[in-house]
Amino acid sequence: MTNYATQILNLLAATLLLLTFAMLSQRRIISLINLYTLHGATLVAAAMVVAFVTHDNQLYFSAALTLLLKVVLIPWILHRLIRRLNVKWDVEHLINIPTTMLIGIVLVIVAFNVALPVARLSSSIAHGTLGIALACILLSFMMMITRSKAVPQVIGFLSMENGLFFAATAATNGMPMVVELGIALDILVGILILGVFMFQIREQFDNLDIHNLETLKED
Numbered sequence: 001m002t003n004y005a006t007q008i009l010n011l012l013a014a015t016l017l018l019l020t021f022a023m024l025s026q027r028r029i030i031s032l033i034n035l036y037t038l039h040g041a042t043l044v045a046a047a048m049v050v051a052f053v054t055h056d057n058q059l060y061f062s063a064a065l066t067l068l069l070k071v072v073l074i075p076w077i078l079h080r081l082i083r084r085l086n087v088k089w090d091v092e093h094l095i096n097i098p099t100t101m102l103i104g105i106v107l108v109i110v111a112f113n114v115a116l117p118v119a120r121l122s123s124s125i126a127h128g129t130l131g132i133a134l135a136c137i138l139l140s141f142m143m144m145i146t147r148s149k150a151v152p153q154v155i156g157f158l159s160m161e162n163g164l165f166f167a168a169t170a171a172t173n174g175m176p177m178v179v180e181l182g183i184a185l186d187i188l189v190g191i192l193i194l195g196v197f198m199f200q201i202r203e204q205f206d207n208l209d210i211h212n213l214e215t216l217k218e219d
Contacts, residue, residue: 005049005050005052005053006128008049009046009049009050009128009129010128010129012042012045012046012049013046013129013132013133013166014132015042016039016042016043016046016132016133016136016162016166017108017132017135017136017139019035019038019039019042020039020135020136020139020140020159020163021101021104021139022035023035023036023039023140023143023155023156023159024100024101024104024139024142024143024146025097025100025101029082029149029151029152030082032152032155033075033078033079033082033155034075036070036074036075036078036155036158036159037070037071037075039070039159039162040066040067040069040070040071040074040075040162041067041071043066043070043162043165043166044063044066044067044070044071046166046169047059047062047063047066047169048060048063050169051063059169066165070158070162074158078151078154078155081151082151085151094145094146094147094148095146100142100146103142104139104142107135107138107139107142108135108138108139110138111131111132111134111135111137111138112131112132112134112135114131114134115130115131115133115134116131118130119131129166130167132166133163133164133166133167133169134163134167135163136159136160136162136163136166137160137163137164137167139163140156140157140159140160140162140163141156141160142156143155143156143159144156144157144160
């Protein structure tokens with residue numbers, strides 16, 4: 001049973017990495033939100049597999065919380081935001097997509113080499129996926145810094161948190177419940193604050209390009 005679970009986790013980890021690459025190269029904002037939803041659903045499936053093998057009831061709760069927050073609530077909020085903001089443009093890249101993908105491949109290689117010593121020390125059934133978890137974090141961070149619009153940067157931040165959650169599952173079979181609840185609350189509050197922030201940018205500059213903030217000067 002453990003061998004089957006490990007194979008399923010490896011498959012889910014590979015799916016998570018492919019989805020992260022797809023988000024990194026995505027041009028349309030609607031598709032980016034949909035990919036983030038699939039990202040969260042893959043995370044839920046991974047948590048459920050680990051919970052089933054380890055018989056850890058807290059991981060079932062974590063999976064349910066992740067499903068509610070990252071597959072249902074946050075995508076719903078993001079869709080409402082882009083409708084209210086009347087966002088019709090595609091995602092703008094600061095670096096062209098082929099170069100971005102090449103840099104992404106390099107980051108994956110770096111992540112696997114950095115995670116290898118840590119993975120050997122872990123007793124989790126998912127320790128072999130720690131390199132992929134770190135790669136997802138680095139790719140999501142890259143997605144944040146290679147976008148010029150606020151909404152894709154927010155999604156990059158949320159994807160990076162997904163990678164951190166998966167890394168915790170891979171290394172230690174999940175974080176303590178109190179920590180997960182605190183992180184979930186922080187993410188939800190952060191999304192609401194960022195929503196207000198994006199409305200203010202739109203009202204001030206009539207678009208969501210964060211480079212407009214560089215024109216602001218103190219009186």
